[in-house]
Amino acid sequence: MRANRSKALKTIAYDAAVRYNRELMTREEQVRLYNLVQNPPPGSKIEAAKNFGIDLTLNLRLLSLTPAERAEEMQCALDFITELEHAGRHPRK
Amino acid sequence: MNKFTAALKRLSDSGVNFVLIGGYAARLHGSAYVTQDLDICYERSVSNFRSLSVALAPLHPRLRGAPDNIPFVLDEKTLSQGMNFTLETDLVDLDLIGEVSGIGQFPQIVDTAVSIELGGINYKVASLEALIRSKRAAGRPKDLNLLPELEAIEELAKIRDKKD
Numbered sequence: 001m002r003a004n005r006s007k008a009l010k011t012i013a014y015d016a017a018v019r020y021n022r023e024l025m026t027r028e029e030q031v032r033l034y035n036l037v038q039n040p041p042p043g044s045k046i047e048a049a050k051n052f053g054i055d056l057t058l059n060l061r062l063l064s065l066t067p068a069e070r071a072e073e074m075q076c077a078l079d080f081i082t083e084l085e086h087a088g089r090h091p092r093k
Numbered sequence: 094m095n096k097f098t099a100a101l102k103r104l105s106d107s108g109v110n111f112v113l114i115g116g117y118a119a120r121l122h123g124s125a126y127v128t129q130d131l132d133i134c135y136e137r138s139v140s141n142f143r144s145l146s147v148a149l150a151p152l153h154p155r156l157r158g159a160p161d162n163i164p165f166v167l168d169e170k171t172l173s174q175g176m177n178f179t180l181e182t183d184l185v186d187l188d189l190i191g192e193v194s195g196i197g198q199f200p201q202i203v204d205t206a207v208s209i210e211l212g213g214i215n216y217k218v219a220s221l222e223a224l225i226r227s228k229r230a231a232g233r234p235k236d237l238n239l240l241p242e243l244e245a246i247e248e249l250a251k252i253r254d255k256k257d
Contacts, residue, residue, distance in 0.1 A: 029253050033252065045248040048244070059125060063123045067122075071117070071211060075096075
């Protein structure tokens with residue numbers, strides 16, 4: 001009995017870990033969150049962020065990626081910034 | 094492998110006990126924030142000071158922004174006598190944080206950390222809730238500016254995970 005319970009708990013923990021590392025949202029979840037971002041409930045943190053000027057559609061897209069993909073995208077952005085800085089220092093005549 | 098994951102792998106391969114914090118951790122949680130440095134909260138123990146100094150030695154750690162003529166060696170003694178170090182290395186800019194505002198030291202932050210896989214290695218990453226708490230406690234404009242986004246992500250994640 002105890003072994004079964006332990007196995008079940010491990011399975012739940014494993015599922016949660018897999019979900020956390022994949023973070024892939026279902027279509028249904030994406031639609032629900034998109035609607036929330038477009039029309040945030042009054043007094044919610046989502047509304048506060050929107051009023052603060054945060055473009056939460058960026059976060060929605062990032063939430064549909066794995067954490068590794070989010071990190072990789074940031075690296076691409078940094079590489080682009082480095083290229084721009086380089087171009088600024090060495091303008092073509 | 095990019096420079097961030099290369100630095101993280103080096104730390105992991107050397108057996109350094111640490112938790113990823115700061116902007117990179119926020120990014121892994123879904124923030125659109127772009128950061129140029131890596132912040133880690135490291136365990137303050139003699140064995141970890143050794144692991145950390147061995148891991149970083151080949152990357153020639155030096156004090157970020159300090160003049161070249163200021164002598165600096167990141168060894169066990171230096172680590173034991175300081176708390177937070179802002180470093181430049183051959184790979185990345187690296188902040189070693191011994192104590193995180195609003196949370197505490199490694200034992201407190203690792204307690205609620207989540208495990209995130211990058212390049213086949215699982216790293217301990219500060220939870221979103223811990224990041225929010227630390228940003229709020231730090232209270233600097235650059236930290237407070239991140240709060241609305243992090244809090245909204247937390248709310249979105251809660252709504253997403255809520256079963257109908």
